[in-house]
Amino acid sequence: MEQLPPSQPRSLADLFFTFTVLALQGFGGVMAVVERELVEKKRWMSKEEFIEEWAVAQVMPGPNVVNLSLMIGGRYFGLPGAIAASAGLLLCPLVLVLLLGYGYARYGSHPTVINVLRGMGAVAAGLIIATGLKLASALKRNALGIPVATVLGLACFIGIALLRWPLMYVMFGLGAIGCFVAYRRLKP
């Protein structure tokens, strides 16, 4: 499967519009769309590369998707690329969200609006879960090995989703174990 050749953005405008298009599809969070557009459609990066870049975006302060756009844009075109990608991600949605904010103040309490948003919210949650499941297949080739990666992933899910422990403790606690094991298993 998925052996089509990798590709890359042609220009700053390509970066800007690619991120604009994906941001405008990202209801309830953009991460699902980023994976879809950049990994599956445009093939700018593999699943493994996507997870790795995102690991960095996740541990840095700031919104993960914005960090990811900066990193991807910067990889191809330096600082101008970082600015083009993140501006694409933010500019159009910014205008839209301000208009919607105005509409929400007037119609936000209408029952139909509430129902529509609830339905879309249920779907958006499913989109995010599906993205996680798809990316999980890339862990097969992880240096940790399947058993360790599975245990760490399950522990993280239990801690965050079920027990609702604070993100910082879970992420950096389990992360330290993961990094330690990976370090031992990677050849120097």
Place this chain on the structure above:
Amino acid sequence: MMIEIPSHVLQWSDWLDLFLHQLLFSLMSVGGVVSTLPEMHRYLVDQQHWLSDAQFNASIAVAQAAPGPNILFVALIGWNIGMNAGGLSIALLGVLISMVGILLPSSTLAYLMARWGHRNRELRSIRAFKQGMSPIVVALLISTGWILASAQGEFARAWPLWLATAVTALILWRWKVHLLWLLAAGAILGGLGWI
């Protein structure tokens, strides 16, 4: 709905204070800006009274429902602060100050960090970091979806929503369907009151 909207004239020192606080929130926002919400609420609503509780919550709800990164709730907060303080042009100033403040420090750090990481990507420690974090990052994504789904309410009462979430996840995991079709389906089913 629109009772008790705070109204102030914001001085330049207030805008500077807002800007400095956004810079601070930006640096605190490891794991996403959502983690700074309690502190942001305390500062903007409880301490400064620049916007109402309802406006704060609506800003988050709208940004989540709208396309685009959820960080745009900060833009809406800035917008509301400005509108409360006088009107359209001040609202735009509020958006600008809030967004630049919340993005500048974290973006600068992320960009520099990414460049450094990319230059040293062959280092054993960098590779170990990325490989070691990978299962956690994937699990965090699934957890986020789970948390969003459970915000829909108890399974016994809100099971149609849970079902919609599960079916969406299954379809998208196994088949290539355009995301917007699924979102539209959710909107229609919700609008009809079926889920």
